[in-house]
Structure formats: structure tokens, C-alpha cells
Amino acid sequence: MLMIDIIKKLTEAYGPSGREEGIRDTIKKMIESYADEIIVDTLGNLIVRKKGPGKKIMLAAHMDEVGLIVTFIDENGFLRFSNVGGVSPHLLLGERVIFQNGAVGTIGCEKLESMKDLKFSKLYLDIGVSKEEEAREKVNIGDVAVYYRNCETLGSRILGKSLDDRIGCSVLVQTLMELNEPANDVYFVFTVQEEVGVRGARTAAYRLKPHYGLAVDVTRTGDTPESETMAVSLGKGPAIKIKDTLIISHPAVKKIMKEAAEKEGIPYQLEVLERGGTDSGAIHLSREGVPSGVMSIPCRYIHTPSEMADLEDIKNGVKLLKGILNQPLS
Ligand code: CO
Ligand code: ZN
Numbered sequence: 001m002l003m004i005d006i007i008k009k010l011t012e013a014y015g016p017s018g019r020e021e022g023i024r025d026t027i028k029k030m031i032e033s034y035a036d037e038i039i040v041d042t043l044g045n046l047i048v049r050k051k052g053p054g055k056k057i058m059l060a061a062h063m064d065e066v067g068l069i070v071t072f073i074d075e076n077g078f079l080r081f082s083n084v085g086g087v088s089p090h091l092l093l094g095e096r097v098i099f100q101n102g103a104v105g106t107i108g109c110e111k112l113e114s115m116k117d118l119k120f121s122k123l124y125l126d127i128g129v130s131k132e133e134e135a136r137e138k139v140n141i142g143d144v145a146v147y148y149r150n151c152e153t154l155g156s157r158i159l160g161k162s163l164d165d166r167i168g169c170s171v172l173v174q175t176l177m178e179l180n181e182p183a184n185d186v187y188f189v190f191t192v193q194e195e196v197g198v199r200g201a202r203t204a205a206y207r208l209k210p211h212y213g214l215a216v217d218v219t220r221t222g223d224t225p226e227s228e229t230m231a232v233s234l235g236k237g238p239a240i241k242i243k244d245t246l247i248i249s250h251p252a253v254k255k256i257m258k259e260a261a262e263k264e265g266i267p268y269q270l271e272v273l274e275r276g277g278t279d280s281g282a283i284h285l286s287r288e289g290v291p292s293g294v295m296s297i298p299c300r301y302i303h304t305p306s307e308m309a310d311l312e313d314i315k316n317g318v319k320l321l322k323g324i325l326n327q328p329l330s
Pocket of ligand 2: 019062164187217218278
């Protein structure tokens with residue numbers, strides 16, 4: 001299977017926080033024949049082991065994506081909703097969304113005096129019905145919709161929904177497929193509920209008690225017009241996280257990552273993310289502490305229906321990860 005086909009399959013799958021069954025099955029089918037051991041834990045994390053003689057390494061990429069949860073159905077069949085994870089109401093006008101059962105809808109807005117009044121409470125979901133009873137045949141309170149978008153390739157750039165963090169999941173899948181006899185004992189963890197507070201990674205790290213933790217996730221860039229300053233660009237290689245809101249990366253992990261990148265001749269960037277966090281925020285605080293870091297894939301327009309990443313960064317991410325896992329660690 002080509003990397004691009006893995007990415008397409010994973011980004012187009014349904015799986016908001018707490019409803020990861022579908023995406024988990026998709027990943028499980030892809031990796032089954034490459035794994036030494038597969039566990040689905042209590043919260044729904046997919047834990048895939050590839051045995052090796054060295055240190056126990058926990059890799060984490062979250063399967064969940066942001067979504068919209070139905071809070072109310074009115075007598076005319078219009079749905080009110082709230083966010084699951086970081087969604088901005090400004091992104092939603094005219095957006096098309098899909099539920100787990102395949103029901104599709106679009107988002108409309110009440111009349112507004114000013115765009116400043118654009119809040120979730122002013123938005124509604126239209127699923128093409130005209131009565132509450134008809135709506136209830138398709139959806140219920142608590143059902144979650146996600147962006148309904150195909151994954152497109154624009155040259156070496158990839159455009160689609162949920163690149164955060166199906167890109168990370170794709171990197172883990174591809175790495176597992178290419179890893180023959182790793183020098184370390186590797187646990188590929190596809191986590192749940194990252195977008196609502198790095199919850200799955202917390203219980204998985206407790207269970208695994210790893211020597212090292214490494215999250216693979218996307219990070220924002222500073223390379224678009226008038227963007228907030230950020231020393232990360234698309235196409236300049238995976239980023240080695242220095243700090244974000246939830247972690248200050250462990251020096252031992254940064255060293256391992258830099259040495260592997262230099263040894264393999266892989267371009268990399270250094271990342272300080274002023275707002276945001278990843279699964280490593282939970283992993284490094286597990287038990288008595290786990291030396292942890294993050295390999296980030298640069299990504300524009302995070303949490304929008306059209307996130308953009310560069311295929312070269314993704315491929316270099318796989319190379320870097322392989323370099324790390326194949327080197328004996330102390
Ligand atoms: Co996210
Ligand atoms: Zn993420």
C-alpha cells in the first residue's frame with residue numbers, strides 16, 4: 001500500500017473523540033499482519049507491539065478528530081450542536097458534515113447584526129428534513145458529526161480533513177510496515193480522545209510503563225501571509241518539539257531525535273508551539289515520569305475542513321522514526 005493511499009484511507013474515515021471504533025478497525029486491518037501483539041484497552045486505545053531486544057518505547061498518534069455533537073432537535077427538524085474539541089464557529093458556515101451512520105447535513109446561521117455575534121448558539125444543522133420525528137429517524141441527541149471532505153493531492157501537498165492526527169497515524173502505520181527487526185521494544189499506540197484533553201494517552205502510558213515516550217502529531221506553521229510568528233514551515237522536514245503548552249521535551253529524547261536525523265541525513269526543524277499540546281503531555285507525567293518528546297509534522301489550517309501538509313515531511317517523518325527505533329538506546 002502506498003503512503004498516499006494510507007493517508008487517504010485514514011483521513012477520510014469517521015472518528016471523532018469517543019467514537020473511534022471505525023477508524024480503529026480501519027487501522028487494525030491495515031497493520032494486523034505486521035504486529036507481534038495487538039490490544040484494545042478499556043478506553044479504546046489500539047496498542048500494537050513490535051518486539052525488539054532494547055528499551056520499551058511508546059509511540060502515540062491520536063485517532064480521534066474534532067467534531068460537532070447534537071444538543072437539541074427542534075420541531076422543524078433543525079439540530080443545535082456544540083463542539084467536540086477545538087472547532088471555531090467561523091469555520092462552519094456552509095460546511096458539510098457527516099454522522100457515523102452516513103447522515104449528511106449542512107450548517108446554517110440565524111440572522112446576525114455583526115459577524116462578532118457568530119457563536120455556536122446561532123448556528124444550526126440542516127439534515128434535509130422538515131419535522132422533529134423525521135430528524136430523529138436519522139440522528140439522536142449526542143450523535144457526533146465530522147467534516148465531510150475528500151483527501152486531495154496538490155503536487156506534493158496533501159489537503160483534507162483530520163490530517164490532525166491521521167497523518168501521525170499514517171506515519172506510525174508506514175513505519176510499522178517498514179520495520180524489520182527493531183533494536184527496541186516498540187509499542188505503536190493509536191490513542192483516543194486527544195482532542196478533548198489527551199485522555200487515551202494517559203491510560204495507555206500507565207499500562208505500558210515505557211522507558212521513552214514519543215508522540216507523533218501535527219504542528220502549526222508560520223509560513224502563510226501575515227501569520228503569527230512560528231519557526232516552522234511546510235516542506236522543511238519534520239519538527240523536533242522543544243516546548244508546547246503541555247510539555248518541555250526531555251533532553252535525552254531531543255538528543256536521540258537529533259542524532260538519528262543527522263545520522264540518516266534527514267532535514268528537521270525545531271519547534272516551539274506557544275498554544276497547544278499533544279499526547280506526550282500526558283505520557284511524560286505518567287507514574288514517576290517518562291522521558292518524552294514529540295515528532296511534529298508541519299500542517300497549515302489545523303482543525304479546519306482543509307488542513308494542508310507536505311508529503312515529503314511525512315516521508316521524512318517515517319525515515320526519522322525508523323532511525324530512532326533501529327538504534328540501540330541506553
Ligand atoms: Co488537534
Ligand atoms: Zn493532534
